[in-house]
Amino acid sequence: MYPDSLKQLIESFKYLPGIGEKSAERFAFSVLELDEEQVDMFSNSLKNVVNSIHKCPKCNTLTDLNLCNICSDTSRDHHSLCVFEDSKNVFLFEKLGKFNGKYHVLDGLISPLDGINPEDIGLGSLISRIQEEDIEEIILAFKSGIEGDTTALYIKRILGDLNIKITRLASGVPIGVDMEFVDSLTLERALLDRTEVE
Amino acid sequence: MYPDSLKQLIESFKYLPGIGEKSAERFAFSVLELDEEQVDMFSNSLKNVVNSIHKCPKCNTLTDLNLCNICSDTSRDHHSLCVFEDSKNVFLFEKLGKFNGKYHVLDGLISPLDGINPEDIGLGSLISRIQEEDIEEIILAFKSGIEGDTTALYIKRILGDLNIKITRLASGVPIGVDMEFVDSLTLERALLDRTEVE
Numbered sequence: 001m002y003p004d005s006l007k008q009l010i011e012s013f014k015y016l017p018g019i020g021e022k023s024a025e026r027f028a029f030s031v032l033e034l035d036e037e038q039v040d041m042f043s044n045s046l047k048n049v050v051n052s053i054h055k056c057p058k059c060n061t062l063t064d065l066n067l068c069n070i071c072s073d074t075s076r077d078h079h080s081l082c083v084f085e086d087s088k089n090v091f092l093f094e095k096l097g098k099f100n101g102k103y104h105v106l107d108g109l110i111s112p113l114d115g116i117n118p119e120d121i122g123l124g125s126l127i128s129r130i131q132e133e134d135i136e137e138i139i140l141a142f143k144s145g146i147e148g149d150t151t152a153l154y155i156k157r158i159l160g161d162l163n164i165k166i167t168r169l170a171s172g173v174p175i176g177v178d179m180e181f182v183d184s185l186t187l188e189r190a191l192l193d194r195t196e197v198e
Numbered sequence: 199m200y201p202d203s204l205k206q207l208i209e210s211f212k213y214l215p216g217i218g219e220k221s222a223e224r225f226a227f228s229v230l231e232l233d234e235e236q237v238d239m240f241s242n243s244l245k246n247v248v249n250s251i252h253k254c255p256k257c258n259t260l261t262d263l264n265l266c267n268i269c270s271d272t273s274r275d276h277h278s279l280c281v282f283e284d285s286k287n288v289f290l291f292e293k294l295g296k297f298n299g300k301y302h303v304l305d306g307l308i309s310p311l312d313g314i315n316p317e318d319i320g321l322g323s324l325i326s327r328i329q330e331e332d333i334e335e336i337i338l339a340f341k342s343g344i345e346g347d348t349t350a351l352y353i354k355r356i357l358g359d360l361n362i363k364i365t366r367l368a369s370g371v372p373i374g375v376d377m378e379f380v381d382s383l384t385l386e387r388a389l390l391d392r393t394e395v396e
Contacts, residue, residue, distance in 0.1 A: 001292045003262035005246035012240035015232055016225045027214045029286055031247055032260070034213055042210035043244040048203035049229055050237045062230070064201035088227055094199045 055087070058129070060105035060122065062087045070094075070103055077101045079136040083126065083155075085109045085148070089141060101139075104129060109147040110154055118154055126155075130162060137165040144171045144189070253285070256327070258303035258320065260285045268292075268301055275299045277334040281324065281353075283307045283346070287339060299337075302327060307345040308352055316352055324353075328360065335363040342369045342387070 002010065006028055013024035031039060055061065056068035063069070070076065070090070080101035084090060087105045107122040130138065140155065142148030156166050172190035173182050182190075200208065204226055211222035229237060253259065254266035261267070268274065268288070278299035282288060285303045305320040328336065338353060340346030354364050370388040371380050380388075 001289060003251055003260065005243055005250045005262055006260070008239060008243035009247045012236070012243050015228070015236055015240065017228050025286075025289075028247070030213070030215050031244060032251060034248075036248060038210070038213055039244055039248045041206060042213065043241045045203055045206035045210050046229060046237055046241040046244075049207045049226070050232075050234060052203045053201055053230060062201065062204070064203055088223075091199060091223075 055105075059103050060087065060107070060125070061090045061103055078133060080139065081129070081133075081135050081137070082139045082141050085121075085142050085151070093141070104138075106151075109142060109151045111147045111150075121151070123155070123158070127158065130159065130164065135164055137167060140166065140168045142168070144186075253303075257301050258285065258305070258323070259288045259301055276331060278337065279327070279331075279333050279335070280337045280339050283319075283340050283349070291339070302336075304349075307340060307349045309345045309348075319349070321353070321356070325356070328357065328362065333362055335365060338364065338366045340366070342384075 001007075009028040009031060010021070010024045013019055013027045014021070019027070031042075034042070052064040053062050054064075056063045056065075056071055058067060058071045061068045061070065065072075077100050081104055082093060082099060082101055083104045083106060084093075085106055085108055090103050090105060093099050093103070104126050106126065107120065108116055110116060110118055110121060129135070138155075138159075140148075140152045142151055152166075152168055159166060170193060171186065172193060173179065173186065179187075199205075207226040207229060208219070208222045211217055211225045212219070217225070229240075232240070250262040251260050252262075254261045254263075254269055256265060256269045259266045259268065263270075275298050279302055280291065280297055280299055281302045281304060282291075283304055283306055288301050288303060291297050291301070302324050304324065305318065306314055308314060308316055308319060327333070336353075336357075338346075338350045340349055350364075350366055357364060368391060369384065370391060371377065371384065377385075
């Protein structure tokens with residue numbers, strides 16, 4: 001029904017998360033409205049991303065350099081290390097602009113039900129980094145929930161002998177959200193971790 | 199903050215309709231999970247679409263052939279012609295599979311407020327087609343509303359002398375939709391165009 005190249009483009013857009021037939025069609029038709037320059041940039045950037053982006057050998061963040069620009073930045077505080085389950089979150093934190101330490105990205109979280117065990121998430125490189133570098137605090141910035149909790153507890157246990165502070169991001173009621181929309185687990189945690197009004 | 203190629207890909211995804219920063223980032227990260235083959239197809243199909251898709255010289259539909267496969271299909275009923283404001287709708291109708299006539303696509307609808315006058319929407323080629331071909335009915339499949347109405351009335355007027363039937367798609371309550379969610383203009387039209395129960 002569609003011309004071949006249009007059909008292929010629609011199929012390509014369906015690779016994207018959450019994109020079904022209708023949206024893919026809308027996207028493909030919108031490409032026909034773009035300048036040739038824009039389409040070239042779009043097409044080339046797809047190939048460039050796959051060819052140039054890899055994981056930083058030190059912190060596991062996505063980068064197009066030999067060593068990512070955070071690892072090679074000597075002006076950053078190398079005493080505190082923020083640990084993520086996914087390299088997307090590094091960019092989220094950098095955008096926030098409130099953390100000046102270094103980062104480390106694991107290959108996911110421990111999840112025995114999914115067959116992901118402690119040896120599968122790249123803890124070895126985190127531990128050797130902590131042993132080699134002069135790190136005073138690691139901040140575990142995992143998503144809340146059973147997998148994040150398990151991974152945090154496991155890391156706490158294996159690093160117990162080293163004299164470093166291990167913290168997690170606070171859980172609680174999101175700012176500006178009405179109490180009635182907050183789930184009961186979050187409310188329970190918010191109550192448990194309540195802070196003194198100063 | 200992002201590596202250059204990733205940043206360019208995020209910017210590219212923002213060309214798509216309704217896609218902002220957050221969705222563009224999500225799409226760009228998802229590209230990193232694709233096979234090399236899939237990315238090649240995606241990247242190539244973008245360029246191919248722009249290079250190969252053009253408008254059919256006869257009916258103005260998008261095609262990658264000299265004459266689109268509907269215009270060149272001799273088995274279709276060439277007595278009835280369905281007229282659209284946008285070539286996307288041709289594919290919608292073909293998918294429906296309930297119309298076996300031919301198509302013609304205008305360059306939009308008459309909209310004096312937007313400076314789009316009768317001479318801007320390519321009516322000339324529609325009229326010469328009607329004069330040259332043995333057309334008995336034209337079905338105006340425009341969106342409901344003032345622009346569609348104006349364009350339909352204009353076409354009715356300029357084709358008045360020719361002995362052809364001019365029809366429009368029915369307007370009314372969409373099937374399966376609760377009455378309370380239907381706007382008042384649509385309800386009014388549905389009342390006006392009520393049909394006898396048989």
